Amino acid sequence: MSRLAIRLVLVALVAALSMSVGAGARTRAETQKPAARAPAKPSAAAKPAAAAGRKTEEADAVCPSALGAGVTSKRQYCDVLISRNPGEGIIVRIPPHRGPATLSFDLHNRHTYSEEQVKAGKAFAIYTATMGVLTMDGTLLTRGVVRSEFRTARDLVDRIGGGAGPGGVKAVAPTGTEPILVEIPENVTEVSLLGERLTVQRYEGTETFSTAGRPIAVVSRVTIEYTPPASKPAVKKPAPKKPAAPPKK
Numbered sequence: 189m190s191r192l193a194i195r196l197v198l199v200a201l202v203a204a205l206s207m208s209v210g211a212g213a214r215t216r217a218e219t220q221k222p223a224a225r226a227p228a229k230p231s232a233a234a235k236p237a238a239a240a241g242r243k244t245e246e247a248d249a250v251c252p253s254a255l256g257a258g259v260t261s262k263r264q265y266c267d268v269l270i271s272r273n274p275g276e277g278i279i280v281r282i283p284p285h286r287g288p289a290t291l292s293f294d295l296h297n298r299h300t301y302s303e304e305q306v307k308a309g310k311a312f313a314i315y316t317a318t319m320g321v322l323t324m325d326g327t328l329l330t331r332g333v334v335r336s337e338f339r340t341a342r343d344l345v346d347r348i349g350g351g352a353g354p355g356g357v358k359a360v361a362p363t364g365t366e367p368i369l370v371e372i373p374e375n376v377t378e379v380s381l382l383g384e385r386l387t388v389q390r391y392e393g394t395e396t397f398s399t400a401g402r403p404i405a406v407v408s409r410v411t412i413e414y415t416p417p418a419s420k421p422a423v424k425k426p427a428p429k430k431p432a433a434p435p436k437k
Contacts, residue, residue: 336364
């Protein structure tokens with residue numbers, strides 16, 4: 189083989205090798221995916237901050253008809269009486285607040301428990317109680333409704349201590365729970381919880397009660413969330429003036 193032929197063969201081999209290496213590099217570049225980036229964590233500034241200065245505490249409630257303390261929950265339960273007079277309801281005092289406050293409580297139906305009726309299969313009842321939250325001038329802020337079924341003792345929310353029944357509990361007990369939230373305007377310092385109507389469905393039929401003074405529901409866990417008013421800056425008293433020096437003689 190002549191030198192020229194050998195040189196041509198070497199040139200062809202080098203060219204073929206270069207093309208193979210380039211194709212492999214392109215294939216690796218096309219098939220290799222970039223590493224997935226971890227999602228950026230939200231900065232502390234992006235997290236919604238709790239309302240500055242908000243306070244949540246047990247509300248100062250005056251109960252005209254206390255049912256008693258729960259044996260299990262230790263909560264205080266208060267009867268809701270039917271009335272149209274705000275002064276006769278459960279009076280909740282609202283602390284001084286800036287902007288609207290939020291009143292919350294649990295509304296329960298009221299059941300008179302009988303072990304004999306449960307064993308006889310005659311204790312079934314559906315309760316629907318309606319009440320209102322009013323200002324002391326009679327303005328309705330909201331209505332609350334609780335509807336629940338009773339069949340056995342498992343449907344009771346709690347038992348109330350201080351009774352003559354087995355274990356020292358009362359026959360009347362709360363059943364069913366409906367959380368109630370109501371916004372209280374800034375200028376309101378007291379509200380009243382008043383009963384309106386109770387409907388009871390049993391096997392024997394349906395009864396509706398709306399007589400003033402009748403307990404139709406129970407409330408517990410009355411709390412208030414509010415922003416205290418901004419404190420006024422202290423007023424600095426002017427420094428007493430020094431008496432003028434007597435004129436020189």
